[in-house]
Amino acid sequence: MSLSSVLNVARLPLSRFSVSRNTLSLVSAVRHYQNDRSRGSSRGRGGYKSFDRYSNGGRNRRLFKEEDSDDLKIDDKHFSKLIHYPKEENAEEITLDQLQEEGLLDKTLHKSISRMNFTGLTSVQQKTIKPIVQSEEQDVIARAKTGTGKTFAFLIPIFQHLINTRRDSQYMVKCVIVAPTRDLALQIETEVHKIHEHNYALKKFGCVSLVGGTNFGSAMRKMSSVRPNIVIATPGRLMAVLDQYADRYFKFVDFKILDEADRLLEIGFKEDLESISDTLNEINDKSPDHIRTLLFSATLDDKVQKLASKIMNKDECVFLDTVDKNEPEAHEKIEQSMVISERMAHSIYAAVDHIKQKMVSEPNYKAILFTPTVKFTRFLSAILRRELRSKLPVLEFHGQIDQRRRTNLVNQFKRDKSGLLVCTDVGARGMDFPNVTEVLQIGVPSELANYIHRIGRTARGGQEGSSKIFLCEEEMPFVDTLLRRKKVEIKIKEEYVPTEETVAAFSEEVRDDELLTEAITSLISFYRSALKEYGFHERRLLPEVASTFGLLLNDEQRKIPIHSRNVLERLGFSRSPLASEMFELQGDAIAQPRNSYNDQRRNQFNRRGSSSYQRGGKSFSSDFNDRGRQNNNNYGKKFYERKQGRNPQFADATE
Structure with missing residues (x-):
């Protein structure tokens, strides 16, 4: 039985339900195996090896992107306990005052949030905050659109938990927030400081960010001086910190939060996230299953579901889908x-x-x-x-x-x-x-x-x-x-x-031809990588991109100068008949003269159909035609790229 099937949820006419995680009982048994496998991963490059295949992390993952499958199912037979909550109940308007009156929000936290000029909780906050703070014995997966206030949807419950447990392990990390990028991690830290600033009584719950691109020693000195209860980190830096300081700071973690989990997986952090979860569980002072997980994601595809099934600890998991399956994903405003x-x-x-x-x-x-x-x-x-x-x-x-x-x-x-x-x-x-x-x-x-x-x-x-x-x-x-x-x-x-x-x-205003050349060649590489993703026509689109060079110079006849065959290879055009149409080839970039695209393909098939290619009384061209490949203009392309052992489509970073 597939673990990911447990999380198939969106087709149900519910916005919230709770399940017993009996189907995930084998997770702990495979954790050591997963951890062993992660030691051989290529974390620095965002990839990982699994048996006889290599999964490209980072930007190259885009080339192998599967069709979006955000529609989810749930099958009752997978659950020993399934509690339905009608949509109307979960859609009721919830206010900060109401949360305080029900004893779910401390007055110090209420005062801080109120001073930030909140006109009211957003729809996502209304649907997530109350279920999260009502019970700490449930893991949570929340699906929310971008720009809907989901950062405060987990920061408010975090601070409420810190207030409730303020006498326990006062100077240890209790909450770990993992973000996909440095910029997002620093932005979450800024939001935490806003909560501090609007009520100084909350400043005792310190916060430190651990992100790449910053001095490691300085970060550790700050950890020692601040003794934070909240750590916000990117996966790579968090892994490095855990390797050296796990026992010193992270033995009393109660919460771990994954923000933008789908983005974390797209970048290639799957095994790092699993390893982080395993490490935090193994060193936890209370029990390996003590840490509660909150996972926020804009999408809930199969990869996110599989990750969730491996890092969740609690017996029950609450699913909060704040997006109506019938409405578009883009913000309606x-x-x-x-x-x-x-x-x-x-x-x-x-x-x-x-x-x-x-x-x-x-x-x-x-x-x-x-x-x-x-x-x-x-x-x-x-x-x-x-x-x-x-x-x-x-x-x-x-x-x-x-x-x-x-x-x-x-x-x-x-x-x-x-x-x-x-x-x-x-x-x-x-x-x-x-x-x-x-x-x-x-x-x-x-x-x-x-x-x-x-x-x-x-x-x-x-x-x-x-x-x-x-x-x-x-x-x-x-x-x-x-x-x-x-x-x-x-x-x-x-x-x-x-x-x-x-x-x-x-x-x-175009005063630097070299800067323009680099810009347009980077666009060519980018669009070449996007042909399959968006169904672009290679023969029409790529020459159009290349023609931008001359048009921006107000001279349509000018082409991008290519002085080296190595540059052509980097762009993926060393064997392409489009090269002479798109570029001004110079130096060793000038190869032997090529016929037009159609003539080349026709000559190729004519050679294959010659008598020297007879096989078993049947010509090769006949056999080729029988297999339905003669009209496939992309024949041989994938084989060529595999033979080269590289992917020439990404010659320039897109981020």
Whole structure:
């Protein structure tokens, strides 16, 4: 019987139920095996080896992304105890005052939250806080949309628990929060400090963040001086700390919280998370099954379910699905629109023109502009600074900026009343910036779910917002995929055609051909990796991306110069007939002359059909045709990539 089947929940007409975890009784028996396997993992690269296969972690996981399967089932035969809670009961409006009156919220915590000008609990907070604080003998899995206040949905119960147990193990870590990125971990720490600031009586429950990109020794000195009750960490740094200081600080953990569990798995932290859970259980002073787990995730696919089944300790597990299965995943308070252009270069002009218009019409215009790759983010940020001429602050944000600088950028954008944050998908999840009224996107996201996470940076905390995505005609299959797999329909559509003045003005701002070259080649690598994910047409889309180079220079005949065959190989075009059409090949990048794409394929099959390929009285071409492969233009491509032992599709980081 599959462990993941226990968690199939969404098709049931319930928003909450409780189950006895008798089907998970074998988990402890396999923990040592899992821990042994994790010792051989490639944590630094986000991958792990399992028997005879290797699972790519990190960005390369996107290439093997399965079809979204967020619809879940539940079968009564898997549970010894199943308690139904009608939707109406769980949908009742719950207030902070009501929680205090029922004895579920301490007055010191109530005072702190009330002083933060909470107009009321969000829908997610109403559906999660009460079930979490009512019983500490249940694990919890909560599914919630982005931008719905889920951080306070677990911080309020954490503080309530610390208040209830304030006399036990006062100077030890009691709650461990694991976040997928440094930025999200630091943001959660900021929210904890807000609770401290609004009632100093709560400052005794100290908090320390343990994240990569910071000095390890300094973090340990802070752990020693603060003696925190709450630790917020990224998996890699937490693993390193546990290796050396587990017994000193983590023997009395009561809670572990996984925020954005689906994102943690996408990055490739599955085995690290299991190892962290095993370590905390093994050293726990009370019992190996003492620690309570709260898991928050925007999606509950099979991978999240399997992780949950391995790290949960309690006999009962409460499932809280705050998303109606019939409503789209995108936030309903976000007005979504798209701007369609004939050429990809025109999409860039359209975005710049839109920002200029908004800057004039809205003095406090504050927006986030998402782009596909780091190098394109650098290029576009430089262009926008010159185009806007300091009238609107432009901040560049991506994963290749060092942690201290990224923290300063986040704080600056939070403080600014107006501004534009140009970023990759590293800013798509977990980042909470006040008063962002619009999210812009040039091109498609690195994965389908990130469209939803991107637009979730606006309309935070019940406010309204808008999003606008700029696409060329060859990118339109993305819109169909978004509707089919995520039930997100972009109804407002506009068309854009640039003026000659716009084209000329933009080209004058392109002062660094090398920066432009790097930007467009990174886009080519990115879109080549996304062909299968979104159903793009390779022969039409990739040349269109490459043509952006000449169009942005106002010289359509110019092509990206490629001086080395190694560069072609890195881009994945060393054997592609598209190379001569897309690039200006120079030096050893010039290979022997190639025929056109169709001629090459036809000649290939003609050679295979020659008499020298006879086999058992039957020509090879006949046999080839019988197997239905003759018209498959991708024949041999997968074999070639396996033979090379690499994946040439990711030549540039997208975050």
